[in-house]
Amino acid sequence: MAATRKKAENFSPKKCKFCGKIFIPTARSQRYCNETCRIEYGYAERKSVRSEYNKSIEAASEIDPYIPKDKPNEGLVNIAAEARKAGMSYGQYVLYLQTHRKKENKAW
């Protein structure tokens, strides 16, 4: 019976990216001490990405009240509709809003 010759590789101990525990990886690319940490880390990362996204929407809606917090795309639709009502193109209307708001509100 021919045994599969597998060269045992020795990896140096690593620190788990999620829990910080020192572990001996079984593969060069291993970054977590176990599967749970890998999944948890991915989840935590996704969560932080999402909160960054929410923060950017919040910041945008603070600057531009035409962007509703929960529906950032609706702001654009509203502006386009308003522009049509005012008989302007979208670009013209945005420019109009910008110049108009600058006069109105010098705080920012």
Ligand SMILES: [Zn+2]
């Ligand atoms: Zn871990």
